[in-house]
Amino acid sequence: MDAYSPTPRTQLKRLPTRGSHDRAVVHAILDEAPLCHVGFVRGGSPVVIPTTHWRMGEELFIHMANKSHMMRELLDGAEACVTVSLIDGWVLARSAFHHSVNYRSVVVFGRPRLVTDAAEKRAAFDALIEKIAPGRSAEVRPPNEVEMRATAVLAFPLDEVSAKTRSGPPKDDAEDMTVPVWAGVVPLSLAAGTPIPDETAAE
Amino acid sequence: MDAYSPTPRTQLKRLPTRGSHDRAVVHAILDEAPLCHVGFVRGGSPVVIPTTHWRMGEELFIHMANKSHMMRELLDGAEACVTVSLIDGWVLARSAFHHSVNYRSVVVFGRPRLVTDAAEKRAAFDALIEKIAPGRSAEVRPPNEVEMRATAVLAFPLDEVSAKTRSGPPKDDAEDMTVPVWAGVVPLSLAAGTPIPDETAAE
Numbered sequence: 001m002d003a004y005s006p007t008p009r010t011q012l013k014r015l016p017t018r019g020s021h022d023r024a025v026v027h028a029i030l031d032e033a034p035l036c037h038v039g040f041v042r043g044g045s046p047v048v049i050p051t052t053h054w055r056m057g058e059e060l061f062i063h064m065a066n067k068s069h070m071m072r073e074l075l076d077g078a079e080a081c082v083t084v085s086l087i088d089g090w091v092l093a094r095s096a097f098h099h100s101v102n103y104r105s106v107v108v109f110g111r112p113r114l115v116t117d118a119a120e121k122r123a124a125f126d127a128l129i130e131k132i133a134p135g136r137s138a139e140v141r142p143p144n145e146v147e148m149r150a151t152a153v154l155a156f157p158l159d160e161v162s163a164k165t166r167s168g169p170p171k172d173d174a175e176d177m178t179v180p181v182w183a184g185v186v187p188l189s190l191a192a193g194t195p196i197p198d199e200t201a202a203e
Numbered sequence: 204m205d206a207y208s209p210t211p212r213t214q215l216k217r218l219p220t221r222g223s224h225d226r227a228v229v230h231a232i233l234d235e236a237p238l239c240h241v242g243f244v245r246g247g248s249p250v251v252i253p254t255t256h257w258r259m260g261e262e263l264f265i266h267m268a269n270k271s272h273m274m275r276e277l278l279d280g281a282e283a284c285v286t287v288s289l290i291d292g293w294v295l296a297r298s299a300f301h302h303s304v305n306y307r308s309v310v311v312f313g314r315p316r317l318v319t320d321a322a323e324k325r326a327a328f329d330a331l332i333e334k335i336a337p338g339r340s341a342e343v344r345p346p347n348e349v350e351m352r353a354t355a356v357l358a359f360p361l362d363e364v365s366a367k368t369r370s371g372p373p374k375d376d377a378e379d380m381t382v383p384v385w386a387g388v389v390p391l392s393l394a395a396g397t398p399i400p401d402e403t404a405a406e
Contacts, residue, residue, distance in 0.1 A: 009245075034290050034293075034304070034391070035288055035290055035304075035306075037240040037242075037251050037253075037286055037288070038251075039240075039242040039249035039250065039251035039284070040249055041244060041247075041248070041249055042212075044244075044281055045244070045281050045282040045283075045284065045312065046242035046243055046244055046249040046251075046281070046282075046283065046284045047212075047242065047284050047310075048240050048241075048242035048249075048251055048284045048285070048286040048310070049286065049310075050240075050286060050288035050306070050308050052304055078247055078248050078249070079248040079249075080248075080249065081242075081248065081249045081250050081251045082251070083240055083251040083252065083253060085238055085240070085253035087237050087238055087393070089396075090237075090335050090336070092335070092336060092339070093343070094343060094344055095343055095344040095345075095346070095350075096328055096329075096332055096340065096343045096344065096345055096346050096350075097346050097347075097350040097353075097354075099331075099332060099335065099343075101237070101238075101255055103238075103253065105253050107250075107251070107252075109248065125299055126299075128302075129299055129302060132293050132295070132302065133293070133295060133389075136295070136384070137299065139383075139384040140296070140297060140298055140299045140302075140382065140384055141297055141298040141299065141379050141382050142298075142299055143298070143299050143300050144300075147298075147299075147300040150300075151300075169399070169401040169402070169403060170401055172401075172403070176344050177403065179343065179344045180342075181339070181342040181343055182398075182400065183400070183401040184398055184399050184400040184401040185398065185399045185401075186336075186395050186396070186398045186399075187395065187396035187397070187398075187399065188237070188393055188394070188395055188396070189393070189394060189396065190290070190391055190392070190393055190394075191391070191392060191393075191394035192389050192390065192391055193292075193389070193390035193391070193392065194390070195385075195387055195388065195389045195390075196372070196387050196388045196389075196390065197385065197386070197387040198372040198373055198375075198386040198387040198388075199372070200372060200375070200380065
């Protein structure tokens with residue numbers, strides 16, 4: 001099946017033409033974005049924390065300090081919401097009102113599971129390193145037992161999921177087309193700069 | 204006063220050296236980031252929505268469709284959490300465990316107020332346009348009354364606020380310094396591409 005089934009929470013009501021439940025669309029956004037924002041409830045109020053994420057199949061992974069408050073709240077508390085956003089451009093219209101943003105975002109609702117199997121956990125760490133720098137997981141010093149225990153890995157099922165995107169030029173009203181101002185899109189993307197080698201010398 | 208007062212929620216417990224309550228640090232992150240992630244509670248569960256934000260003095264502004272569910276939930280519901288994150292680089296260490304991310308983030312807790320004064324609302328719209336493209340608010344066709352009514356502007360007080368940042372090279376363990384792998388930082392930043400003019404012709 002190529003699409004996630006909409007639920008009352010993931011059925012987009014506002015601007016539904018911007019919505020998608022297509023798996024390929026969702027996967028591509030999750031795989032490109034370096035960060036997610038994890039929302040969970042603490043003392044009745046939401047807390048939104050940025051963290052790196054990665055995807056394996058139909059699960060979204062995050063990691064954190066083992067036995068942290070956040071880990072406990074995600075495993076034992078109310079359902080969480082994980083949102084991933086990429087900004088693709090400023091949309092500059094001829095009217096103030098029609099200014100917009102080109103973006104791609106994914107929202108995941110659900111409860112995560114704690115990854116407890118050692119081999120699965122190790123594979124998950126490798127997958128995170130591979131997301132950042134393909135081939136690197138085989139080159140670095142692998143995690144030892146203390147490090148494995150210090151870090152918790154949580155996996156959210158990609159089940160209640162939706163994507164929302166905007167692309168393309170501004171959509172001005174017909175009567176504004178002659179307003180003498182530049183209109184169009186300023187593309188934005190996350191760009192990698194020149195790598196900075198660590199100068200710290202071995203002792 | 205140059206710093207926000209920590210509260211139990213904004214006193215950083217984990218890695219406190221990465222935390223800051225300095226107003227200048229907080230303002231700079233809020234002003235540079237194009238997007239925030241707004242967390243609020245809907246039916247007992249958190250919802251995290253990305254949207255553009257802007258700052259005027261000691262308030263953080265967002266806008267949305269007037270009378271939308273989100274507007275009602277933010278004004279009438281539990282406190283919200285607005286998180287702003289900038290990713291500055293991948294930190295590639297010699298050990299898998301010490302890989303990290305250079306980032307700057309701000310977390311704001313609180314309840315927003317609805318901006319109802321027409322002049323203040325108009326100034327807020329202008330400030331958003333100015334954030335995207337300085338000088339542009341005077342050039343575009345300004346919002347008319349229908350458009351002003353169609354959009355709600357909400358302002359969060361910058362009161363319960365904290366910043367968290369990481370910068371600099373990887374911090375490997377001494378015994379890993381001779382692992383034969385490149386180590387350092389791959390800088391990341393949001394880059395603007397060549398503007399794409401809207402080709403739509405006036406009718």
